[in-house]
Amino acid sequence: MSALSPNVVAAIDDLELAARLVVEGLRTGGHRSPFHGYSTEFRQHRPYRAGDDLKYLDWKLYARSDRLYTRQFRETTNLSVMLVLDNSASMAFPESGVSKARYATIIAAALAYLVSEQGHAVGMMTMHRGGLWYVPARGGRPHLRALLARLDRIVPDGAWDPARTIARGAQLLQRRGVVIVLSDFYDAEEETRRELRRVVQRGHDVAMLQLLSAAERTLPFSGQVALEDAESGVRQLVNAGAIASDYRDTVTAFLERCRTQALRDGIDYALIPTETAPELALRDYLLRRGRRSAAGYTRSAGSATGHGASASTDPAPGAS
Amino acid sequence: MIWQQPWAWVGLLTLAVPILIHLLGRGPARTQRFPTLRFLERSRMLPTRRTRLHDMALLLVRVATLALAVAALAQPRWLTAARQRAFIASMARLVIVDTSASVVRAVGGPSAFRDSVDRTVAALATTANGGVRIRIETASPATAIDGAVSWLAGQSERREIAIVSDFQRTALSARDLARIPADVGIRLVRIGRAHTGPARDTAARDTAARDTLAADSALLVRAVGDVTVRAVARANGTDRARTQVKWSERPLGEARGDSRVALLSGERDRTRMLEAIDIAREVVPATSSDGDSGAGVGLSAQQIVVIAADAPNRAALQTNLSLPREAWMLQLIAALREHAMVQHSAGAIAGAAVDVERGLPIAYFSNGVPAILAAQDSRRGASRLAFLLHREVPPVLVTALAAAIAGYDGATNELAEREPSRLSDRELAQWQRAAAATPGRTDNAPTGPRVSATQGRSVFADAMTADSDGRWLWMGVVLLLVVETVLRRSTVRA
Numbered sequence: 001m002s003a004l005s006p007n008v009v010a011a012i013d014d015l016e017l018a019a020r021l022v023v024e025g026l027r028t029g030g031h032r033s034p035f036h037g038y039s040t041e042f043r044q045h046r047p048y049r050a051g052d053d054l055k056y057l058d059w060k061l062y063a064r065s066d067r068l069y070t071r072q073f074r075e076t077t078n079l080s081v082m083l084v085l086d087n088s089a090s091m092a093f094p095e096s097g098v099s100k101a102r103y104a105t106i107i108a109a110a111l112a113y114l115v116s117e118q119g120h121a122v123g124m125m126t127m128h129r130g131g132l133w134y135v136p137a138r139g140g141r142p143h144l145r146a147l148l149a150r151l152d153r154i155v156p157d158g159a160w161d162p163a164r165t166i167a168r169g170a171q172l173l174q175r176r177g178v179v180i181v182l183s184d185f186y187d188a189e190e191e192t193r194r195e196l197r198r199v200v201q202r203g204h205d206v207a208m209l210q211l212l213s214a215a216e217r218t219l220p221f222s223g224q225v226a227l228e229d230a231e232s233g234v235r236q237l238v239n240a241g242a243i244a245s246d247y248r249d250t251v252t253a254f255l256e257r258c259r260t261q262a263l264r265d266g267i268d269y270a271l272i273p274t275e276t277a278p279e280l281a282l283r284d285y286l287l288r289r290g291r292r293s294a295a296g297y298t299r300s301a302g303s304a305t306g307h308g309a310s311a312s313t314d315p316a317p318g319a320s
Numbered sequence: 321m322i323w324q325q326p327w328a329w330v331g332l333l334t335l336a337v338p339i340l341i342h343l344l345g346r347g348p349a350r351t352q353r354f355p356t357l358r359f360l361e362r363s364r365m366l367p368t369r370r371t372r373l374h375d376m377a378l379l380l381v382r383v384a385t386l387a388l389a390v391a392a393l394a395q396p397r398w399l400t401a402a403r404q405r406a407f408i409a410s411m412a413r414l415v416i417v418d419t420s421a422s423v424v425r426a427v428g429g430p431s432a433f434r435d436s437v438d439r440t441v442a443a444l445a446t447t448a449n450g451g452v453r454i455r456i457e458t459a460s461p462a463t464a465i466d467g468a469v470s471w472l473a474g475q476s477e478r479r480e481i482a483i484v485s486d487f488q489r490t491a492l493s494a495r496d497l498a499r500i501p502a503d504v505g506i507r508l509v510r511i512g513r514a515h516t517g518p519a520r521d522t523a524a525r526d527t528a529a530r531d532t533l534a535a536d537s538a539l540l541v542r543a544v545g546d547v548t549v550r551a552v553a554r555a556n557g558t559d560r561a562r563t564q565v566k567w568s569e570r571p572l573g574e575a576r577g578d579s580r581v582a583l584l585s586g587e588r589d590r591t592r593m594l595e596a597i598d599i600a601r602e603v604v605p606a607t608s609s610d611g612d613s614g615a616g617v618g619l620s621a622q623q624i625v626v627i628a629a630d631a632p633n634r635a636a637l638q639t640n641l642s643l644p645r646e647a648w649m650l651q652l653i654a655a656l657r658e659h660a661m662v663q664h665s666a667g668a669i670a671g672a673a674v675d676v677e678r679g680l681p682i683a684y685f686s687n688g689v690p691a692i693l694a695a696q697d698s699r700r701g702a703s704r705l706a707f708l709l710h711r712e713v714p715p716v717l718v719t720a721l722a723a724a725i726a727g728y729d730g731a732t733n734e735l736a737e738r739e740p741s742r743l744s745d746r747e748l749a750q751w752q753r754a755a756a757a758t759p760g761r762t763d764n765a766p767t768g769p770r771v772s773a774t775q776g777r778s779v780f781a782d783a784m785t786a787d788s789d790g791r792w793l794w795m796g797v798v799l800l801l802v803v804e805t806v807l808r809r810s811t812v813r814a
Binding site for chain 2: 093
């Protein structure tokens with residue numbers, strides 16, 4: 001099945017359907033599936049007591065020791081994922097076609113759908129007209145639908161305070177979880193970086209998904225163009241053809257700086273061009289994250305099934 | 321390629337307009353919302369726009385559109401191989417036929433001349449491309465060249481002048497041919513080659529004399545009536561042919577003198593001779609004009625005097641007479657000796673013998689007595705040609721003499737006509753050349769008469785007058801306009 005273009009996905013009004021299409025696209029793709037299911041972790045044995053469920057008896061141990069022991073599991077509680085969305089006016093670009101905001105909404109919805117389907121908790125945090133607008137991280141189908149409905153109402157407008165929004169989103173997580181920030185990261189670059197580092201230091205798994213359109217990367221205009229800043233409204237008359245080359249160099253340097261600093265801070269980073277099909281962009285990101293998790297976060301791997309009650313480490317959403 | 325309206329290239333000056341617009345214009349400063357301006361450098365803003373061309377692709381398309389439009393206005397005409405072949409196949413040919421006496425004599429008389437010319441022109445029309453458009457008959461081919469060149473200048477095909485002549489040296493020269501533009505072909509066709517000897521071929525001479533007599537007599541009959549007179553053609557002192565000619569006695573009218581010829585006569589002959597001269601005036605209208613009409617010799621009343629037999633001072637006059645020595649006198653005398661009407665009028669009767677007088681005989685009576693003598697009158701420094709008439713000269717002879725003198729134009733070199741020296745075939749071959757087929761080039765004229773290139777119009781005049789191929793360029797202009805529109809809109813949209 002060929003990938004759905006951003007235009008097609010963005011044209012679907014039902015965000016849940018769009019998210020499901022993206023996720024289904026992930027599963028039916030020709031690449032290795034990034035999903036391995038969720039897990040619980042064995043904790044200890046205790047002597048069998050009357051009334052214990054026989055299915056938890058350790059029959060092998062009984063064969064060796066002639067004693068009855070019941071297996072106890074540490075329950076891997078639901079992973080909490082907080083999606084932090086940049087809702088500033090700069091995300092409304094480009095004005096024709098699929099905007100970065102719409103693209104981010106679809107990616108966020110797909111991630112929420114994916115996380116919720118695996119039994120984890122997912123929440124959303126953004127800033128709207130100066131105020132924080134959020135949905136706490138919870139699991140369950142009804143919550144997912146409420147979250148998607150809230151995502152669907154997001155309209156990019158004004159500016160945002162990335163540091164404050166990220167910090168508040170991390171605080172909403174009851175325990176260590178995953179904070180995924182979807183933004184162009186144009187605003188308050190240093191403060192944003194500092195806050196992300198702080199979130200990492202608090203034990204959260206942080207991911208930067210940087211969304212950029214092709215026009216932002218290449219400045220494809222020619223002649224005299226009065227560029228108007230989407231957030232501040234400031235206008236600047238430029239000879240687009242003359243400055244395009246320098247502009248591209250500057251943007252490339254900025255993206256490279258974002259990437260290297262994220263790696264240095266232990267932040268998962270991905271640049272997502274908005275002209276890429278959402279499922280392809282998401283699959284590439286998840287596969288890359290899965291490989292990195294397998295290499296660096298083996299302690300969080302688990303494959304057993306069952307129930308328990310203890311806390312566990314936080315695997316990446318959708319990655320083993 | 322030929323440009324039919326080359327002045328249109330001035331329109332290339334309009335190319336400066338789009339260049340200036342793209343160089344100095346601010347361009348369409350459209351507003352574009354953009355996520356952030358943080359990557360724009362202020363130092364690269366407005367100062368750059370006044371010294372740099374912007375929208376080079378658009379500028380190139382606009383310049384190309386204008387250049388193509390100007391080229392289309394210049395009306396190009398591509399000279400394809402097929403068009404050149406068609407051009408070479410067409411030919412505007414003009415034939416100049418030399419009708420001078422030497423040619424007529426060379427081919428054996430007027431009838432043979434006419435027949436020979438017709439056959440020659442027909443052969444030209446069938447064997448050479450393009451046929452014959454115009455045929456000019458003249459006794460002086462050299463004088464017809466300017467008119468021929470003028471006519472050819474209006475023709476669009478390849479052009480050629482063919483000259484049919486015996487090519488005696490006085491008829492045509494390299495200087496005459498030099499007046500023909502270099503791109504006009506020259507074809508020289510000689511006729512009368514079989515007659516190589518001087519004009520002493522008696523048979524041909526008699527035939528020519530008979531034909532001339534018939535023509536002159538017919539002219540005379542038209543003027544005076546239908547009385548039959550017997551005339552005799554003389555050749556080499558013997559009667560070789562006789563022709564019945566109608567003659568008449570004209571009713572008497574008011575006698576008038578000839579402005580060209582002074583008449584010295586007594587009372588007895590005066591009326592008679594004036595009547596005869598008056599008749600001559602009607603035969604040859606030019607008789608009444610003044611002597612300046614003679615192009616070469618320029619006869620005037622003071623130059624010629626006719627002395628009648630009863631002129632009172634005839635004897636005294638004869639003491640001052642001598643044999644003619646001047647060239648124009650000799651030429652006129654030669655012409656009169658060849659004039660059939662004069663000769664036949666004299667030879668029709670016999671005359672009594674008279675004392676020998678000083679002078680050259682012009683005509684003889686039938687019995688060999690000179691009827692008219694020519695002598696030079698050199699009194700008082702004058703130089704006049706005097707014709708001494710025998711006392712028995714009939715009025716018709718006086719009429720013939722007056723008509724012959726009046727009709728003598730002196731334009732042709734009579735002596736040369738009688739003893740022609742013809743151009744050699746080698747000289748003619750050097751002067752001949754083919755009509756040019758390509759602009760600025762003559763196919764075969766390295767040794768022939770040369771003219772400057774500006775004298776002749778372009779040999780590709782057909783390309784200048786045919787429909788231009790500019791429509792293809794206009795299609796290109798339309799295509800470029802479409803491209804320009806697409807480029808402009810894409811630029812605005814971007």
